[in-house]
Amino acid sequence: xxxxxxxxxxxxxxxxxxxQKSAAANYISSxxxxxxxxxxxxxxxxxxxxLPDCLxxxxxxxxxxxxxxxxxxxxQSDAAQMxxxxxxxxxxxxxxxxNLGYGAACNLGAAQARGRYVLFMNPDVRIxxxxxxxxxxxxxxxxxxxxxxxxxxxxxxxxxxxxxSVGQLWSPAKKxxxxxxxxxxxxxxxxxxxxxxxxxxxxxxxxxxxxxxVFLFHEDDxxxxxxxxRGHLAYAAGVLAVHxxxxxxxxxxxxxxxxxxxxxxxxxxxxxxxxxxxAAFGPMVEAVLKFANPAMLTRRGRMKAWAFLAGVWxxxxxxxxxxxxxx
Numbered sequence: 001x002x003x004x005x006x007x008x009x010x011x012x013x014x015x016x017x018x019x020q021k022s023a024a025a026n027y028i029s030s031x032x033x034x035x036x037x038x039x040x041x042x043x044x045x046x047x048x049x050x051l052p053d054c055l056x057x058x059x060x061x062x063x064x065x066x067x068x069x070x071x072x073x074x075x076q077s078d079a080a081q082m083x084x085x086x087x088x089x090x091x092x093x094x095x096x097x098x099n100l101g102y103g104a105a106c107n108l109g110a111a112q113a114r115g116r117y118v119l120f121m122n123p124d125v126r127i128x129x130x131x132x133x134x135x136x137x138x139x140x141x142x143x144x145x146x147x148x149x150x151x152x153x154x155x156x157x158x159x160x161x162x163x164x165s166v167g168q169l170w171s172p173a174k175k176x177x178x179x180x181x182x183x184x185x186x187x188x189x190x191x192x193x194x195x196x197x198x199x200x201x202x203x204x205x206x207x208x209x210x211x212x213x214v215f216l217f218h219e220d221d222x223x224x225x226x227x228x229x230r231g232h233l234a235y236a237a238g239v240l241a242v243h244x245x246x247x248x249x250x251x252x253x254x255x256x257x258x259x260x261x262x263x264x265x266x267x268x269x270x271x272x273x274x275x276x277x278x279a280a281f282g283p284m285v286e287a288v289l290k291f292a293n294p295a296m297l298t299r300r301g302r303m304k305a306w307a308f309l310a311g312v313w314x315x316x317x318x319x320x321x322x323x324x325x326x327x
Contacts (some may be wrong), residue, residue, distance in 0.1 A: 037116060038115040038118070039118050042055075050286070051123045054121070057113075084132050094299060102219055103210030103223075104212040105214075122196065124244055126241065135148050138236055144232045145233075146231035147197060147234075152243045159305070163190055163191060165224045168190050187235040187237045189233050193242075207229075218263075222270045222273065253300075253320045256300065260311065264309065265314055280312075284312055289307075
């Protein structure tokens with residue numbers, strides 16, 4: 001794990017140098033522009049511990065023409081502290097009256113966005129403004145792109161680049177992306193993770209945003225499948241975001257069970273929405289196979305397997321009824 005972190009840190013620093021140089025050059029050419037380039041929407045749920053570092057990276061020293069940051073808070077118990085934190089960083093703050101789910105909260109933030117592009121981001125993501133500027137530049141010079149995302153790496157040094165959305169048997173990506181490439185290289189893909197995803201706002205609005213029937217998980221798969229009908233999706237293969245997935249909210253047995261339920265439920269909903277009712281067969285097989293996984297030897301593994309199966313089964317009975325997480 002130590003070696004993985006060191007490798008990720010070295011790769012990030014080496015790549016950041018080229019990104020910084022490119023972004024700085026574009027910043028010089030962008031002087032004089034006054035319109036908002038990109039709106040950053042950060043959706044939180046009990047994320048007070050993660051948010052300050054995230055805001056520090058995206059709200060300090062912008063290299064683009066102009067940016068605005070919008071925080072949407074889905075939890076109510078920490079509303080006062082979150083509001084104070086956002087005011088201190090001079091970013092917009094929206095407090096939801098209930099837990100809307102990820103997609104609906106993204107839509108709420110996007111409705112207030114003023115940028116040509118909207119970046120949806122989890123609070124446990126760390127990415128520099130130079131990297132964000134490079135993604136904007138790549139979109140500006142590639143008009144066929146409707147959405148772009150960075151490669152994502154975790155604290156162990158693993159770089160991830162999923163290529164296909166739910167139900168896709170084929171992807172325009174030629175290979176699994178496991179390392180950084182040239183700072184200006186684009187890698188076509190059938191999927192971009194919603195944890196850090198930049199999309200053209202006019203296209204996002206044109207397809208109706210995120211499907212709010214999906215409360216949690218696979219809302220990005222559904223969005224990507226619809227975006228792909230309007231243009232191309234691609235990874236910025238030279239940009240890395242550090243994302244320790246699952247740390248944006250505190251862990252608990254109840255939350256783990258609820259997440260596993262939504263993982264199964266949403267997968268069936270998205271598959272059936274795009275490919276018909278028989279597409280539910282795939283997630284059901286996946287649910288059954290989980291019981292043959294060595295993870296079943298642990299209590300946590302059994303809990304997740306049963307919850308996933310319950311979510312898959314529930315989606316076939318009442319596909320659009322979310323099991324919401326409490327405050």
